[in-house]
Amino acid sequence: xxxxxxxGHEVDKATWKKEQPVLREDxxxxxxxxxxxxxxxxxxxxxxxxxxxxxxTVNLLNAWMDPRTIETHGLELPSGEEQRFPxxxxxxxxxxxxxxxxxxxxxxxTAPILGRVEGKLKSGALESSIGEINRFERMLADEGVLLLxxxxxxxxxxGALRAVRRFRGDLRARASADEPWPRPMDRRRGKRRALSEPxxxxxxxxxxxxxxx
Amino acid sequence: MRRxxxxxxxxxxxxxxxxxxVGGRNVIVSLDLTQRLEEDEYEKRLEKLQGRLNQLxxxxxxxxxxxxxxxxxxxxxxxxxAIRRVTAALDARHYRVHRVAAPTDEEKSHSYxxxxxxxxxxxxxxxxxxxxxxxxxxxERVEGFASGADWNRAYGEIRxxxxxxHDHGLVVVKFWLAISSEEQFRRFKDxxxxxxxxxxxxxxxxxxxxxxxxxxxxxxxxxxxxxxDAAPWTLVEAEDKLxxxxxxxxxxxxxxxxxxxxx
Numbered sequence: 001x002x003x004x005x006x007x008g009h010e011v012d013k014a015t016w017k018k019e020q021p022v023l024r025e026d027x028x029x030x031x032x033x034x035x036x037x038x039x040x041x042x043x044x045x046x047x048x049x050x051x052x053x054x055x056x057t058v059n060l061l062n063a064w065m066d067p068r069t070i071e072t073h074g075l076e077l078p079s080g081e082e083q084r085f086p087x088x089x090x091x092x093x094x095x096x097x098x099x100x101x102x103x104x105x106x107x108x109x110t111a112p113i114l115g116r117v118e119g120k121l122k123s124g125a126l127e128s129s130i131g132e133i134n135r136f137e138r139m140l141a142d143e144g145v146l147l148l149x150x151x152x153x154x155x156x157x158x159g160a161l162r163a164v165r166r167f168r169g170d171l172r173a174r175a176s177a178d179e180p181w182p183r184p185m186d187r188r189r190g191k192r193r194a195l196s197e198p199x200x201x202x203x204x205x206x207x208x209x210x211x212x213x
Numbered sequence: 214m215r216r217x218x219x220x221x222x223x224x225x226x227x228x229x230x231x232x233x234x235v236g237g238r239n240v241i242v243s244l245d246l247t248q249r250l251e252e253d254e255y256e257k258r259l260e261k262l263q264g265r266l267n268q269l270x271x272x273x274x275x276x277x278x279x280x281x282x283x284x285x286x287x288x289x290x291x292x293x294x295a296i297r298r299v300t301a302a303l304d305a306r307h308y309r310v311h312r313v314a315a316p317t318d319e320e321k322s323h324s325y326x327x328x329x330x331x332x333x334x335x336x337x338x339x340x341x342x343x344x345x346x347x348x349x350x351x352x353e354r355v356e357g358f359a360s361g362a363d364w365n366r367a368y369g370e371i372r373x374x375x376x377x378x379h380d381h382g383l384v385v386v387k388f389w390l391a392i393s394s395e396e397q398f399r400r401f402k403d404x405x406x407x408x409x410x411x412x413x414x415x416x417x418x419x420x421x422x423x424x425x426x427x428x429x430x431x432x433x434x435x436x437x438x439x440x441x442d443a444a445p446w447t448l449v450e451a452e453d454k455l456x457x458x459x460x461x462x463x464x465x466x467x468x469x470x471x472x473x474x475x476x
Contacts, residue, residue: 098323
């Protein structure tokens with residue numbers, strides 16, 4: 001299922017150095033035009049396995065682009081207050097207006113995925129959740145939203161390695177614009193893994209706070 | 214982002230709905246608007262129903278449910294008056310009335326339903342909408358403020374929206390308050406004459422009367438396409454204001470009672 005993401009994709013330092021400034025300029029230009037024209041909302045869903053660099057990447061985006069029109073939200077388990085409202089309510093709250101960008105850690109996918117992995121959701125219920133999600137996203141698209149969804153993947157071996165290193169506090173969790181990124185991935189293919197996004201922990205990668213609280 | 218910014222907007226889609234009532238009949242023209250209540254009968258029933266609603270709202274299981282009440286209807290049909298008789302039965306800390314009118318700039322820069330999601334009540338509370346998300350398939354459809362593509366997809370989106378409210382535990386009640394064109398004319402004339410009611414009447418109200426038949430079609434389509442088990446429409450014969458208020462209160466009490474019994 002994740003085979004094409006476990007091929008050992010890699011970017012060498014020289015390419016990185018060359019492409020980075022062009023990318024940054026393009027991103028800023030697009031963001032500026034988006035704001036000027038009040039064109040459409042941009043919603044970015046960020047999901048993936050632990051240690052895959054979601055937090056670092058989003059911090060990088062915020063450093064490269066103008067953070068004034070980007071709002072980043074960590075939508076972990078719903079709080080007691082949030083549970084009084086229908087589940088979709090807290091996602092609707094954080095949807096950005098036209099011209100702005102919203103980045104969501106955790107989304108309307110999280111509960112159905114976890115429910116299925118933990119066995120609380122039968123496959124029929126998962127199907128119907130996916131149907132609802134598809135209709136919801138269809139509506140966002142019809143309303144003009146640009147919806148981008150990213151799954152950050154690590155093969156099982158590298159994932160385990162990073163988890164251990166993070167636990168021991170070895171891994172540098174800070175990502176700044178000048179550090180080499182991304183790290184080369186493990187070339188060995190792991191076994192097929194079940195879909196998972198650990199949710200019982202306190203949040204994404206340690207280091208600089210990623211969620212706007 | 215670059216691709217979207219550089220692309221051209223698409224064409225509008227044609228409507229898929231019939232433009233006229235089939236066989237000249239629809240749920241609106243078939244209403245019996247002669248229903249009425251005598252004043253003393255009304256007073257008696259009003260008191261009982263308001264008492265009943267009050268009790269229900271204070272039931273210990275009410276905090277596991279809540280009410281979303283939508284009031285739509287012709288101009289001058291008596292939505293405001295019906296709403297007041299409902300809120301009179303409730304604790305002010307636990308209800309909110311939302312008057313929905315033309316969108317603000319902020320609301321226009323978000324998806325259509327965003328402005329309504331913000332106002333959904335939490336469990337244990339009551340949210341009353343004086344006009345609502347149905348604006349898209351009523352005034353926006355008839356006056357052309359929304360494109361054909363937009364109001365045609367709205368029916369399905371509204372069904373999904375109301376289903377998610379229902380699935381969370383909320384009781385969704387929807388009222389269409391119907392009066393005849395003649396009665397509306399009489400009420401408009403009255404408002405013009407009465408000093409403190411004159412502000413309730415605008416140029417727009419008079420203009421809307423010219424499109425009466427188109428509105429009838431839009432309302433009938435709305436009821437057909439958005440009345441579901443989770444959120445059925447209640448058509449209220451509002452020619453007699455007293456009859457209408459009793460019907461509204463009774464419906465709310467029945468639906469809430471049904472929900473509480475199932476909890």
